[in-house]
Amino acid sequence: xxxxxxxxRWRVDSPGVGNPVMERLQEVGALTRVIxxxxxxxxxxxxxxxxxxxxxxxxxxxxxxxxxxxxRVSTAASTHIVDRLEKAGxxxxxxxxxxxxxxxxxxxxxSMTRIFEHLTPLLSGVESLVxxxxxxxxxxxENFLAGVVRIYTDTADALPRD
Amino acid sequence: xxxxxxxxRWRVDSPGVGNPVMERLQEVGALTRVIxxxxxxxxxxxxxxxxxxxxxxxxxxxxxxxxxxxxRVSTAASTHIVDRLEKAGxxxxxxxxxxxxxxxxxxxxxSMTRIFEHLTPLLSGVESLVxxxxxxxxxxxENFLAGVVRIYTDTADALPRD
DNA sequence: CTAAGTCACTAACCAAGTTAGTTAGTTTGT
DNA sequence: ACAAACTAACTAACTTGGTTAGTGACTTAG
Numbered sequence: 001x002x003x004x005x006x007x008x009r010w011r012v013d014s015p016g017v018g019n020p021v022m023e024r025l026q027e028v029g030a031l032t033r034v035i036x037x038x039x040x041x042x043x044x045x046x047x048x049x050x051x052x053x054x055x056x057x058x059x060x061x062x063x064x065x066x067x068x069x070x071x072r073v074s075t076a077a078s079t080h081i082v083d084r085l086e087k088a089g090x091x092x093x094x095x096x097x098x099x100x101x102x103x104x105x106x107x108x109x110x111s112m113t114r115i116f117e118h119l120t121p122l123l124s125g126v127e128s129l130v131x132x133x134x135x136x137x138x139x140x141x142e143n144f145l146a147g148v149v150r151i152y153t154d155t156a157d158a159l160p161r162d
Numbered sequence: 163x164x165x166x167x168x169x170x171r172w173r174v175d176s177p178g179v180g181n182p183v184m185e186r187l188q189e190v191g192a193l194t195r196v197i198x199x200x201x202x203x204x205x206x207x208x209x210x211x212x213x214x215x216x217x218x219x220x221x222x223x224x225x226x227x228x229x230x231x232x233x234r235v236s237t238a239a240s241t242h243i244v245d246r247l248e249k250a251g252x253x254x255x256x257x258x259x260x261x262x263x264x265x266x267x268x269x270x271x272x273s274m275t276r277i278f279e280h281l282t283p284l285l286s287g288v289e290s291l292v293x294x295x296x297x298x299x300x301x302x303x304e305n306f307l308a309g310v311v312r313i314y315t316d317t318a319d320a321l322p323r324d
Numbered sequence: 325c326t327a328a329g330t331c332a333c334t335a336a337c338c339a340a341g342t343t344a345g346t347t348a349g350t351t352t353g354t
Numbered sequence: 355a356c357a358a359a360c361t362a363a364c365t366a367a368c369t370t371g372g373t374t375a376g377t378g379a380c381t382t383a384g
Contacts, residue, residue: 236342239340242341243340262348263348
């Protein structure tokens with residue numbers, strides 16, 4: 001059993017609970033959400049719109065269908081998402097050069113620049129943190145994170161896919 | 163500038179992009195979402211409902227107002243959330259012993275147990291990963307994660323609060 | 325060259341949040 | 355002691371952002 005009501009107090013004694021490393025991992029997750037919420041607010045889009053912009057920024061112009069697949073939403077939703085991004089001035093629609101069914105969604109340079117400006121402190125902060133590590137410590141951190149990814153992947157796989 | 167279209171290809175040269183550690187951190191974030199999605203699906207609730215159950219499980223019975231504050235939603239939303247959790251059999255409403263305005267939301271033992279069963283592999287996996295570290299490596303990992311939390315916190319603070 | 329498949333889109337709908345306002349109960353100031 | 359102010363939970367009406375179903379334009383395979 002995981003938690004028990006004892007004398008009016010709640011006691012949690014599951015393995016790992018209270019582990020400082022686990023707590024940090026959860027903090028990083030919570031902070032990631034806060035950053036995404038604020039950044040999307042600053043751009044005047046919602047969380048999905050920001051996720052779309054991140055795909056467009058790192059992969060370049062994509063079709064509405066490509067975006068739908070990456071965001072795991074319907075193509076109908078993708079149309080709406082691109083509508084909103086276009087209205088906000090973050091992307092432009094361009095016809096595909098050869099396949100006239102397709103519409104290429106292209107991120108606007110100005111918007112990409114704004115996103116990176118906000119995220120640069122984070123990216124360069126982590127990079128310099130890693131660079132400040134001794135080779136041995138860096139190995140330890142990299143192996144640890146690889147282990148965490150493996151454990152999280154196994155946990156996800158053990159859960160029903162849908 | 164962060165990204166540039168060069169000869170039909172997209173090139174990203176922001177600091178930290180492509181850093182293997184940064185990639186792991188992002189993978190952990192993505193996997194966290196997958197796990198939450200699947201776990202909430204297994205319980206027949208949405209992401210907010212699962213978050214509410216996590217608060218109730220770790221902190222014990224809370225009022226609807228307490229839940230609203232922790233989930234950062236309106237008290238009206240909190241009422242709906244508790245309605246859905248109650249209908250799904252995951253919580254019960256009980257009147258507060260002394261303050262008759264209040265309604266205590268109490269998690270059902272069976273539901274708490276199910277949540278912990280799903281999360282135990284993750285929690286104990288990370289715990290044993292940490293236990294398998296030499297003292298020096300553990301320090302390196304803990305300091306690194308503390309640094310990451312600091313960087314993420316600073317990034318969040320630099321973004322407009324609303 | 326027709327049949328099947330793909331893409332973007334629209335319409336109608338649904339889930340889950342919001343704000344505004346109500347009612348019941350509690351706390352505070354005089 | 356009691357009226358005024360506050361607080362908790364709830365309801366109603368609305369908004370946002372997704373879904374499914376279905377259409378028309380275009381492309382690909384047999």
